[in-house]
Structures are given as C-alpha cells and as structure tokens.
Amino acid sequence: MGRCCFYTVGTLSLLLLVTSVTLLVARVFQKAVEQTIQKNIVLKNGTETFDYWETPPLPVYTQFYFFNVTNPEEILKGETPHVTEVGPYTYRSLDWWGTESCNMINGTDGDSFHPLITKDEILYVFPSDFCRSVYITFSGFENIQGLPALKYKLPAEILANTSENAGFCLPEGNCLGSGVLNVSICKNGAPIILSAPHFYQADEKFLSAIAGMHPNKDHHETFVDINPLTGIILRAAKRFQINVYVRKLDEFVETGNIQTLVFPVMYLNESVLIDKETADRLKAALNTTVIVTNIPYIIMALGVFFGLIFIGLVCRGQGSMDEGTPDERAPLIRT
Numbered sequence: 001m002g003r004c005c006f007y008t009v010g011t012l013s014l015l016l017l018v019t020s021v022t023l024l025v026a027r028v029f030q031k032a033v034e035q036t037i038q039k040n041i042v043l044k045n046g047t048e049t050f051d052y053w054e055t056p057p058l059p060v061y062t063q064f065y066f067f068n069v070t071n072p073e074e075i076l077k078g079e080t081p082h083v084t085e086v087g088p089y090t091y092r093s094l095d096w097w098g099t100e101s102c103n104m105i106n107g108t109d110g111d112s113f114h115p116l117i118t119k120d121e122i123l124y125v126f127p128s129d130f131c132r133s134v135y136i137t138f139s140g141f142e143n144i145q146g147l148p149a150l151k152y153k154l155p156a157e158i159l160a161n162t163s164e165n166a167g168f169c170l171p172e173g174n175c176l177g178s179g180v181l182n183v184s185i186c187k188n189g190a191p192i193i194l195s196a197p198h199f200y201q202a203d204e205k206f207l208s209a210i211a212g213m214h215p216n217k218d219h220h221e222t223f224v225d226i227n228p229l230t231g232i233i234l235r236a237a238k239r240f241q242i243n244v245y246v247r248k249l250d251e252f253v254e255t256g257n258i259q260t261l262v263f264p265v266m267y268l269n270e271s272v273l274i275d276k277e278t279a280d281r282l283k284a285a286l287n288t289t290v291i292v293t294n295i296p297y298i299i300m301a302l303g304v305f306f307g308l309i310f311i312g313l314v315c316r317g318q319g320s321m322d323e324g325t326p327d328e329r330a331p332l333i334r335t
C-alpha cells in the first residue's frame with residue numbers, strides 16, 4: 001500500500017466528515033428545500049399552485065342533511081319537537097377553494113395553509129358563513145393515502161361560554177350558552193343560530209329541548225388533515241348546523257304554546273379527500289426532498305467508510321511501517 005494512498009484516504013475521510021457536519025450545522029439542504037417550497041407556494045399566475053387555485057383538483061363534496069319534524073301539531077301545543085335526520089343530499093362543488101379559502105385564512109392569502117407547519121402552531125381560519133375568525137388546534141398525527149398529516153380540529157372553546165367569547169353574545173351580555181353562535185347580525189337580522197351538527201359539544205339544554213339529536217364526534221366534528229411540509233390539505237370535513245331561534249309570540253295565535261328554543265333546520269358536511277393520483281405525485285415530490293435533505297448523512301457515511309479504511313490501514317501498517325526501508329523511516333523533512 002503506497003504511502004500516498006494512505007494519506008489520501010485519511011484526508012478524504014476527514015474532508016467528508018467536516019463537510020457533512022458543516023452542511024448539517026448550516027442546514028444548507030434543509031433550507032434549500034424549504035426555500036423551494038416557499039417559492040412554489042406563492043400564488044402567482046403561471047405556477048402550479050395558481051392552476052390548482054383556479055381549478056381545484058380535489059373534488060369537494062357538500063352533503064346536506066335536513067331535520068324533518070314528525071310532530072308539528074304537538075309542537076304548537078308546547079310539546080318537545082321530534083325530528084329525524086333526512087339526507088344526505090350530496091353535491092359536488094368545484095369552486096370551494098376559489099371562493100372561500102381566500103377569506104378563509106387569517107394572515108395569509110394562500111389557497112391552502114402555509115408550508116412547514118408545526119404541531120405547536122394555532123392556525124387561524126375565516127369561514128365566511130361563520131362571520132367570525134376561528135382557529136384550529138393540533139390533535140394528532142394521521143396518514144392519508146400514505147402521506148403524513150397533522151390533524152387539526154375546531155376546539156370546543158371556540159363556541160364555549162367564556163369571557164373570550166363574550167363579544168359574540170349579542171345584544172351584549174345575552175349569551176345563549178356553549179356550542180351556539182348567533183349570526184343574526186350578519187344574516188340581515190334573520191334569527192339564525194349556528195352550531196355543530198346535532199349540537200355536538202353544545203350545552204345539554206339544547207340537546208334535551210329536541211328529541212332526535214344524537215351528537216357523535218366522528219360524524220359531527222370539524223377537522224382538517226394537513227401535510228405539514230407543504231401545507232396542502234389532504235382531507236377535511238367542515239360541518240355545521242343551521243338553527244332558527246323560535247320564540248313564542250303571545251300576540252300571534254298561530255305560534256300557539258310553542259316553546260322558545262333553538263330549532264335545528266339542517267346541517268352541512270363539506271368534505272374533501274386527496275385523490276390517489278394527486279397523492280402519488282405529492283409523495284414523489286416529498287421523496288425527492290427526503291433524499292436531498294439526507295445528502296449530508298450520505299457524505300458522512302462515506303467519511304466514516306473511508307475513516308474505517310484509514311484505521312484499517314493504520315493497524316495493518318503498524319508492523320510493516322516499522323520495518324520500512326531506512327529511507328522511509330527517516331524524518332520527512334531533512335535539514
């Protein structure tokens with residue numbers, strides 16, 4: 001084994017190790033990937049994101065469920081209304097992103113969520129039919145069509161009877177309770193009260209006032225599963241119920257002895273799920289970023305490999321080195 005080769009291996013190993021550590025510390029590839037994502041996510045005419053925003057690739061389904069009153073005469077006599085859910089009446093709409101999501105996100109004007117989402121973040125959303133900004137919080141990890149996702153949910157606190165929400169009780173101080181929102185002010189004065197379907201997470205009094213309410217977490221909560229690296233929505237369901245505020249009017253005989261209550265009319269299930277083809281394309285793109293961000297580790301592995309060869313050479317060379325020619329044993333620098 002030539003001395004030249006011996007030193008080359010050692011130097012190479014050291015160089016590779018130093019390079020890999022430098023790249024890792026400076027997060028060069030990580031930053032490059034993040035910058036590329038951020039650049040591509042900007043909503044500019046001509047980018048893929050823009051095309052998606054103009055004509056969303058994911059089908060959005062809207063399901064309507066109505067509450068059919070089964071005892072109308074008895075209600076007028078003051079009895080508990082009895083309702084049964086009818087539906088779903090399903091529609092596929094294609095303009096969901098385009099029309100709504102512009103208003104949807106508080107702070108950004110993107111079509112989905114911003115990229116590089118971490119689970120500690122609180123994401124702000126502005127659903128226009130809600131007439132108020134809301135936020136969603138992290139609730140768990142998911143895997144949608146083989147893609148990693150963070151599940152975000154609308155927390156119960158959003159509609160809870162708390163001091164933070166006191167400003168939403170109109171007129172001032174007139175809180176209806178947890179789980180409902182009086183949106184009359186932005187619906188031309190119509191007595192409309194929003195809630196989760198079947199009064200999910202609402203006060204017991206709303207549930208018990210109507211026979212036929214069966215709140216269920218899986219069917220009635222609102223959630224969104226977001227791919228954290230790209231901010232793309234992989235799956236989501238936005239569900240809310242429209243109720244009318246029914247009040248007994250003494251001066252009107254027609255209203256009979258009807259109770260004053262929050263009466264459910266219908267609820268919506270607006271859902272979206274990434275299709276397999278789009279998921280596969282996204283997966284391929286994400287795999288590339290995984291490879292790119294792992295380049296420093298590959299360099300490091302090579303450095304370790306050459307380092308081992310070097311050590312091997314040192315150990316094997318120990319004996320032979322001592323028996324080298326007098327010339328070889330002589331100091332390198334002679335004066």
Ligand SMILES: *[C@@H]1O[C@H](CO)[C@@H](O)[C@H](O)[C@H]1NC(C)=O
Nearest residue numbers: 044045046047050051053054
């Ligand atoms: C995007 O750009 C194309 C060509 O440059 C143009 O025809 C189109 O109208 C633009 N779209 C919007 C929404 O500005």
Ligand SMILES: *[C@@H]1O[C@H](CO)[C@@H](O)[C@H](O)[C@H]1NC(C)=O
Nearest residue numbers: 068069070071084085086087
């Ligand atoms: C609603 O209820 C009425 C009376 O109970 C019944 O006749 C009718 O078929 C129901 N409608 C639907 C769509 O289920």
Ligand SMILES: *[C@@H]1O[C@H](CO)[C@@H](O)[C@H](O)[C@H]1NC(C)=O
Nearest residue numbers: 106107124125126132133134
């Ligand atoms: C989102 O908007 C609400 C008002 O609608 C505001 O109170 C809140 O601070 C905003 N949050 C962010 C992060 O912009």
Ligand SMILES: *[C@@H]1O[C@H](CO)[C@@H](O)[C@H](O)[C@H]1NC(C)=O
Nearest residue numbers: 161162174175176177178203
């Ligand atoms: C809302 O909370 C306040 C203070 O905790 C309480 O006094 C009030 O009765 C609650 N209102 C309803 C409708 O539950």
Ligand SMILES: *[C@@H]1O[C@H](CO)[C@@H](O)[C@H](O)[C@H]1NC(C)=O
Nearest residue numbers: 170171174176182184185245
């Ligand atoms: C809902 O809000 C409107 C206007 O903001 C108010 O006039 C009405 O009394 C409220 N309804 C209830 C049931 O509190």
Ligand SMILES: *[C@@H]1O[C@H](CO)[C@@H](O)[C@H](O)[C@H]1NC(C)=O
Nearest residue numbers: 061063088219220237269271
């Ligand atoms: C809402 O839509 C999703 C997706 O289509 C579906 O899985 C879910 O069962 C629906 N929920 C209800 C309550 O219909």
